[in-house]
Amino acid sequence: MTILQIECFVEAAAAKSISKASVRLFLSQQSVSRHIKALETELGFPLFERHNKGVRLTPAGEILYPVWEKTLREHHLAIDKAKDTFYCQEKEIKIGLLDCGAFNQHLISSITAFNEQYPQLNISYEFYTAEDLFACLENGTVHMAVSYESELRSNHSFYTLQVCTHPIRTGIYLSRKHPMANRKFSQDMLRGQIVGVLDEEISRDYKERTEEYLKRCGIEKEVTYRYYSARHNLGIALITQKCISIVYETMYENLKDKLAFIPIPELEGVGMIDLIWKEEKYSVKARNLAEVILKNEFASTKTL
Numbered sequence: 001m002t003i004l005q006i007e008c009f010v011e012a013a014a015a016k017s018i019s020k021a022s023v024r025l026f027l028s029q030q031s032v033s034r035h036i037k038a039l040e041t042e043l044g045f046p047l048f049e050r051h052n053k054g055v056r057l058t059p060a061g062e063i064l065y066p067v068w069e070k071t072l073r074e075h076h077l078a079i080d081k082a083k084d085t086f087y088c089q090e091k092e093i094k095i096g097l098l099d100c101g102a103f104n105q106h107l108i109s110s111i112t113a114f115n116e117q118y119p120q121l122n123i124s125y126e127f128y129t130a131e132d133l134f135a136c137l138e139n140g141t142v143h144m145a146v147s148y149e150s151e152l153r154s155n156h157s158f159y160t161l162q163v164c165t166h167p168i169r170t171g172i173y174l175s176r177k178h179p180m181a182n183r184k185f186s187q188d189m190l191r192g193q194i195v196g197v198l199d200e201e202i203s204r205d206y207k208e209r210t211e212e213y214l215k216r217c218g219i220e221k222e223v224t225y226r227y228y229s230a231r232h233n234l235g236i237a238l239i240t241q242k243c244i245s246i247v248y249e250t251m252y253e254n255l256k257d258k259l260a261f262i263p264i265p266e267l268e269g270v271g272m273i274d275l276i277w278k279e280e281k282y283s284v285k286a287r288n289l290a291e292v293i294l295k296n297e298f299a300s301t302k303t304l
Helices: 003-015 018-025 029-043 059-087 101-117 130-139 206-217 231-239 249-255 280-303
Strands: 048-051 054-057 092-098 122-128 144-148 159-168 170-175 194-198 224-228 245-248 259-263 269-277
Touching: 003 018, 003 029, 003 054, 003 059, 018 029, 018 054, 018 280, 054 059, 059 280, 092 101, 092 130, 092 280, 101 122, 101 280, 122 130, 130 144, 144 280, 159 280, 170 231, 170 249, 194 206, 194 231, 194 245, 206 245, 224 231, 231 249, 231 259, 245 249, 249 259, 269 280
Parallel strands: 092 122, 092 144, 194 224
Antiparallel strands: 048 054, 144 269, 159 269, 170 245, 170 259
């Protein structure tokens, strides 16, 4: 039996699902099933009972799960300590975060849980604009970063792990006092409007997404762009009716008492959150943090 086979078993048992285990392990569902089947074949008895809603442990699996779960935790911790020794790595870990609106609280709680799980580390975090985040990652000011995958460029030289995905609703944010606040969305309502956009230094793809959508609608020349150097500045401009903005709903969920949100159905999709790091010596810590973020995501989804 291999470590990977045991990891597949432990994650499937914890999630009660092969598909959720595959997400947590960043493997395909077929690969996880294959590793578990190979482990069962080697042992000579089944570890799971399969049913429509997922999997449950057999009595034999119940005996092995707590032992192997503890073994895996100790295994990953030992590797982490060995790498620290080899690289003479400091215990100071700085994590850079892209300002992701309402998703920020989830990231902060995940980092707190990560520090509680690994108390020997001195972990700090700071929010950055997209431009500064990747510059700090490049020069070593931050050791790991969490960002929307869309902010990465194809020519980057970083290690990446997709830590979670979540539904994205994109639409128009505007003041509740704006004449359009209670209207149903139509492309014509954008004509003649001042559209607030974050500078490229704040978000690498925000400007491109907005301009591409308006061009697709054929009205890019019928709007006026106004650029803002901070998310909070754009929020103030929206509240005071200086502009409207086409943006993710999560960006200003904390201002919904002052701002109205009009969804654009054709722009709904899935946001992918990546954990990013430059130096290989942080790979074990990055994977450990990725698992915490992912487990927190499952926990918050279950709570909802």
